[in-house]
Amino acid sequence: xxxxxxxxxxxxxxxxxxxxxxxxxxxxxxxxxxxxVKRLPGIVHGKLLRSSTSYLVPGNKQLVLIGPQTTDIxxxxxALADQWKQDILGISSVSDIVMHPAYQRIMAMGKRAxxxxxxxxxxxxxxxxxxxxxxxxxxxxxxxKSADTLEDARSAWLEWGYRHGYL
Amino acid sequence: xxxxxxxxxxxxxxxxxxxxxNAHSEGFDQNRDCRSDRDRRYNCIAWALGKTHQFWWxxxxxxxxxxxxxxxxxxxxxxxxxxxAAFETEGYVRxxxxxxxxxxxxxxxxxxxxxxxKHAARLFRxxxxxxxxxxxxxxxxxxxxxxxxxxxxxxxxxxxxxxLECERNGxxxxxxxxLSRIFAKRQRGFSPIPKESPTAN
Numbered sequence: 001x002x003x004x005x006x007x008x009x010x011x012x013x014x015x016x017x018x019x020x021x022x023x024x025x026x027x028x029x030x031x032x033x034x035x036x037v038k039r040l041p042g043i044v045h046g047k048l049l050r051s052s053t054s055y056l057v058p059g060n061k062q063l064v065l066i067g068p069q070t071t072d073i074x075x076x077x078x079a080l081a082d083q084w085k086q087d088i089l090g091i092s093s094v095s096d097i098v099m100h101p102a103y104q105r106i107m108a109m110g111k112r113a114x115x116x117x118x119x120x121x122x123x124x125x126x127x128x129x130x131x132x133x134x135x136x137x138x139x140x141x142x143x144x145k146s147a148d149t150l151e152d153a154r155s156a157w158l159e160w161g162y163r164h165g166y167l
Numbered sequence: 168x169x170x171x172x173x174x175x176x177x178x179x180x181x182x183x184x185x186x187x188x189n190a191h192s193e194g195f196d197q198n199r200d201c202r203s204d205r206d207r208r209y210n211c212i213a214w215a216l217g218k219t220h221q222f223w224w225x226x227x228x229x230x231x232x233x234x235x236x237x238x239x240x241x242x243x244x245x246x247x248x249x250x251x252a253a254f255e256t257e258g259y260v261r262x263x264x265x266x267x268x269x270x271x272x273x274x275x276x277x278x279x280x281x282x283x284x285k286h287a288a289r290l291f292r293x294x295x296x297x298x299x300x301x302x303x304x305x306x307x308x309x310x311x312x313x314x315x316x317x318x319x320x321x322x323x324x325x326x327x328x329x330x331l332e333c334e335r336n337g338x339x340x341x342x343x344x345x346l347s348r349i350f351a352k353r354q355r356g357f358s359p360i361p362k363e364s365p366t367a368n
Binding site: 088089093096097098099127130133148150151154 | 231287
């Protein structure tokens with residue numbers, strides 16, 4: 001993914017958007033409603049049937065909507081991280097782990113979330129590597145190169161964080 | 168250590184019956200069947216293959232282990248074929264029986280309705296499977312149905328690997344072992360009557 005486009009959430013009166021969004025199977029509707037119907041700023045992901053230049057569309061049929069920026073990013077990050085951790089406790093699939101809406105919202109925070117992610121990673125090992133690679137782009141592509149375990153990847157990213165002044 | 172951190176690492180399977188609706192009806196006991204603390208270093212696939220230091224998943228992100236030469240797949244595009252190939256690198260072959268056998272280790276692969284692999288469990292002993300639940304604990308469960316549902320889908324693919332003990336205890340090995348015992352006794356001064364016996368004196 002090369003760019004992040006910020007945009008106000010679409011209004012409820014966009015039927016095509018809602019119809020297309022809610023065609024995704026299982027549980028997605030419930031999660032999407034949290035962010036869209038309740039008018040929270042954030043991200044949802046699902047099958048994109050309508051093309052739009054206003055949406056960020058990564059390769060894998062992911063739709064990311066980014067709302068207005070909140071002032072207290074640290075508390076928002078913590079709330080999202082806690083929610084994510086709680087929801088993915090029994091999930092083994094990495095796809096399901098990183099496609100979680102809370103994780104996607106953290107990714108959409110961009111570089112502002114980098115120090116928070118790295119601090120969280122320093123506290124405990126978790127699946128932050130996809131978000132780190134996503135946010136840092138080509139800069140962080142090979143940070144944890146050839147790491148075969150999550151612990152090795154964690155060490156590499158923490159070292160990178162110290163070197164670049166994020167920690 | 169903060170309370171949250173402590174809570175997250177302690178052994179607590181009380182969430183399992185909520186996440187897996189069949190668990191209760193299939194006899195899962197959150198106190199008896201919880202077998203480890205939470206550990207994020209490895210996942211169900213690694214645990215099924217007997218490894219506890221790597222996180223096995225075909226993700227194209229550094230840190231996740233996947234056998235060399237096998238493809239790393241995009242998000243939500245994982246294929247059963249790739250998992251079969253990964254299990255083959257560890258000596259497993261596909262089989263069609265989920266029954267316990269003394270000669271084989273067995274693994275069950277859960278797939279969702281779209282055919283995407285979601286979980287793996289290992290047959291631990293007769294009537295007992297063992298699973299690592301995501302970032303959570305290792306558990307034992309009596310049936311595969313215990314974990315079936317929206318999260319993991321259904322157990323549809325099975326794999327077996329001959330146990331090393333069985334390979335070692337083949338007929339040739341047993342004969343060799345018999346001969347070595349005979350020779351050892353001869354070297355010690357073989358006698359059909361044990362020396363400790365009162366009739367030997």
